[in-house]
Amino acid sequence: MRGMASHEDGTLYIVSTPIGNLGDFTYRAVETLRAVKLIAAEDTRRSRILLDHYQIATPLSSFNSYNQIKKAPQFLKALQAGEDVALISDAGTPGISDPLFYLVGQALEAGIHVVSIPGPSSVMAALTVSGLPIDRFSFAGFLPRKKRRKATIESLSQLPGAVVLFESPNRLEKTLAELLDAFGDRPAVIARELTKLHEEILRGSLQELVEAHRGKKWKGEITLVLAGTGRSGKRPAEEPQGDEE
CATH class of the missing domain: 3.40.1010.10 (Tetrapyrrole methylase, N-terminal domain)
Known part of the structure; x- marks a missing residue:
């Protein structure tokens, strides 16, 4: 009690x-x-x-x-x-x-x-600028270094809502490749140094992000946002307007 x-x-x-x-x-x-x-x-x-x-x-x-x-x-x-x-x-x-x-x-x-x-949060800041559907999301923090890492990534890849991760700049390239392998080529965002002088928001598919930044020396604090299963991040088509009764 x-x-x-x-x-x-x-x-x-x-x-x-x-x-x-x-x-x-x-x-x-x-x-x-x-x-x-x-x-x-x-x-x-x-x-x-x-x-x-x-x-x-x-x-x-x-x-x-x-x-x-x-x-x-x-x-x-x-x-x-x-x-x-x-x-x-x-x-x-x-x-x-x-x-x-x-x-x-x-x-x-x-x-x-x-x-x-209440106040600032890198999780919410990254989600709101991602351009991805964020009506549902899961925050997973830092991925496990070794034990259960692959299983954790596979489990996250099945979630219907957006997935938010933190990652070290030294491990980012390796992590992006692992995410691509498990998630497939779905929309993702790299949010680096949010609210700071060198803030950088990189959007694209996982494949595009991996290829465009291969070998890059990353610096700063990094937050990743990945679209949920079957969610492209595209704007929904406008619903047809029926006749007024």
């Missing part, structure tokens, strides 16, 4: 931060980070750049996949003492390929109030 919240407990705020362009920070996010007593940050050095830009002097404490079990009790203690705490990741919406869920789960078990401060 989950713990009962106390009116004296603090609130855990899940705050989204820019994925590149610092201007994408919301007023609510800035106000929240200024108001809380402590910020749990995935990488305090990277987060300090953002906070300094917005003149946010709130203390930072690291919280990542390496120290989450050790550090979570410290944040829970602060929350139970009535202090508000914010959780941020290196960039974007916390919980996307980072240890957010662990602290949130611990907080909910203790009856702590959890509030989302």
Whole structure:
């Protein structure tokens, strides 16, 4: 049974931060980070750049996949003492390929109030500029390096909705070839360095993307979007207009 919240407990705020362009920070996010007593940050050095830009002097404490079990009790203690705490990741919406869920789960078990401060997300940014049908989609994060990699790709290739992946620039060429082999030559998008100075959106079929960029030295953060099974990404034909009754 989950713990009962106390009116004296603090609130855990899940705050989204820019994925590149610092201007994408919301007023609510800035106000929240200024108001809380402590910020749990995935990488305090990277987060300090953002906070300094917005003149946010709130203390930072690291919280990542390496120290989450050790550090979570410290944040829970602060929350139970009535202090508000914010959780941020290196960039974007916390919980996307980072240890957010662990602290949130611990907080909910203790009856702590959890509030989302929404904002930037590379997943949503890539989907909205892809030009592909996105009424349904699946996010798979980074593919497994070795174990179950082929099986995972095969499984994703059968999904009816768009598929979103993260990939390292060093593995992108190999991954595109593997996706082509499993998905077939369907529409896809490479979204690189979203919202940053060198943002690049490359659209085409998987075959076109593989051939056009063979041997390319990729740099930056990359998000892939692939059309679902049987979904070309073309605009639907206009429906015939019947006679008015």
